[in-house]
Amino acid sequence: MTENVQVSGYKLVQKIGEGGMATVYLAMQESLDREVALKIMAPTLAANETFREQFMKEGRIAAKLTHPHLMTVHDIGSEKGVYYLASEYLPAGTLRDRMQRLNTAEVLEIVRDVASGLSYAHEMGFVHRDVKPGNIMFRSNGSAVLADFGIAKAIKSVSAATMAGNAIGTPDYMSPEQAQATPVDGRSDLYSLGAVLFECLAGHKPYEAGDAYAVALMHVTEPVPKLPEKLGWLQPLIDKSMAKQPAERFATGDAFVAELDRLLAANPKMDAVMRESRSARRRAVSAAKSSSSTATAPGGRKWIFAIGGIAAAIVLAGLSWWFWHGRAATPAATTIVNVPPPTEPTLTAPSPIPEPAPAADAALVQLDLPTLLSRGSEYFAYGQKNGGEKMSFPPGDNAVDLFHEVLKRDPGNAQATQGLQKIADFYANGAQTALKNGLYTGADVLVESGLRADPKNAALLQLKTQLAKAEGGG
Numbered sequence: 001m002t003e004n005v006q007v008s009g010y011k012l013v014q015k016i017g018e019g020g021m022a023t024v025y026l027a028m029q030e031s032l033d034r035e036v037a038l039k040i041m042a043p044t045l046a047a048n049e050t051f052r053e054q055f056m057k058e059g060r061i062a063a064k065l066t067h068p069h070l071m072t073v074h075d076i077g078s079e080k081g082v083y084y085l086a087s088e089y090l091p092a093g094t095l096r097d098r099m100q101r102l103n104t105a106e107v108l109e110i111v112r113d114v115a116s117g118l119s120y121a122h123e124m125g126f127v128h129r130d131v132k133p134g135n136i137m138f139r140s141n142g143s144a145v146l147a148d149f150g151i152a153k154a155i156k157s158v159s160a161a162t163m164a165g166n167a168i169g170t171p172d173y174m175s176p177e178q179a180q181a182t183p184v185d186g187r188s189d190l191y192s193l194g195a196v197l198f199e200c201l202a203g204h205k206p207y208e209a210g211d212a213y214a215v216a217l218m219h220v221t222e223p224v225p226k227l228p229e230k231l232g233w234l235q236p237l238i239d240k241s242m243a244k245q246p247a248e249r250f251a252t253g254d255a256f257v258a259e260l261d262r263l264l265a266a267n268p269k270m271d272a273v274m275r276e277s278r279s280a281r282r283r284a285v286s287a288a289k290s291s292s293s294t295a296t297a298p299g300g301r302k303w304i305f306a307i308g309g310i311a312a313a314i315v316l317a318g319l320s321w322w323f324w325h326g327r328a329a330t331p332a333a334t335t336i337v338n339v340p341p342p343t344e345p346t347l348t349a350p351s352p353i354p355e356p357a358p359a360a361d362a363a364l365v366q367l368d369l370p371t372l373l374s375r376g377s378e379y380f381a382y383g384q385k386n387g388g389e390k391m392s393f394p395p396g397d398n399a400v401d402l403f404h405e406v407l408k409r410d411p412g413n414a415q416a417t418q419g420l421q422k423i424a425d426f427y428a429n430g431a432q433t434a435l436k437n438g439l440y441t442g443a444d445v446l447v448e449s450g451l452r453a454d455p456k457n458a459a460l461l462q463l464k465t466q467l468a469k470a471e472g473g474g
């Protein structure tokens, strides 16, 4: 298992884990004769120049973060094309592995630890971007640490450089602004921490749906999830950390901790349990140390949906763009069905998409038919991978407008007609998924986008009827 990888100065002992982007080994750092976790980045990442630059840059920054609840980075480097990061070895497993077995007091203590680590890092100007149970790990003394500062940013830089969106990883804990590929700050991490807290307490993820795209969309549009009744006293912590708007969230990790303390103070019984659990957890962790230190973490469910498959972030970027720039201008826009009103304003316009240029429509007139057609096909292909960008927006510079221009000059042009039909089908598929998951707002937007390409598309018209019925019934 370890025979192919070599890093000077380190003796690889055994593989201890594998993530979507790296393999982690237990290794001996020979100079200091100490155990370390050696993370070897996947060759596909190492082959990417942007990643290499960001990895070194972010790794150096991450190494400057010193806090009891952040994983300590010892070393970062590259050798013969192998990019590695050596950090403290965390023998007691991840929160993902032990989530099911924790009681409420233990859960609260863990999130308190992580919140304090985040507070420090945010103050230093760093955003984690991938707070999730797999990145919350335990020292042998039982304290929780947040791992992988800097790495998420480096990984995301790859997709950002190769395409218009930059979401990667699991959408389960993703903040609405991250799902929309808009800029994030520390409050995005606190949202993710709130989502982790929710899962630990409720026993299931905040939003569950058939695919990553739908889950990401739910973070944007669905109401904050509700804890089981008996844990209702902690709902304010979830409500505030998972608020759709960053401005409504805790401004800092310390504010999160303060609210937790306030809720605990209002529940004196819980406060006492919490104190007791601290020592109990440390005992349990020490006992589990030997067994978990050799276990290879299961890969688990992996959503890697920015590279390759549907770029959920971009679909959302497109959706939100449409909300702000397209929706009001569409006279036939259907009434939104079954949608809680507070969700819509949370959609914000992503920065990378420019304001419609006033002269854009005029520019189309100057293009000849072959150019319109070939550009239309290119835009279609691009839009398929980028959630509709260039397919139906921005105005005047998208496949729908290009194909419509062709039909204006050459009614019945087969290539343009076909192009528009394919675009309509693309949106029909997306709308179907959204509808299946109860995401009426999203489905409605996708249906309208599709109908703009082909007002006669049967699937879209059927979906529109279904949505109208849902409205009548809800």
Ligand SMILES: Nc1ncnc2c1ncn2[C@@H]1O[C@H](COP(=O)(O)OP(=O)(O)OP(=O)(O)O)[C@@H](O)[C@H]1O
Binding pocket: 016, 017, 018, 019, 020, 021, 022, 023, 024, 037, 071, 087, 088, 089, 090, 091, 093, 094, 134, 135, 147, 148, 169, 170, 296, 297
């Ligand atoms: N410092 C460490 N000490 C001990 N084990 C570790 C350490 N860092 C990572 N691991 C183990 O290696 C596994 C893979 O880590 P990695 O960060 O590559 O992926 P991940 O965070 O689990 O998932 P993803 O690839 O989706 O980010 C972890 O789940 C954990 O079990």
Ligand SMILES: [Mg+2]
Binding pocket: 019, 134, 135, 147, 148
């Ligand atoms: Mg990790």
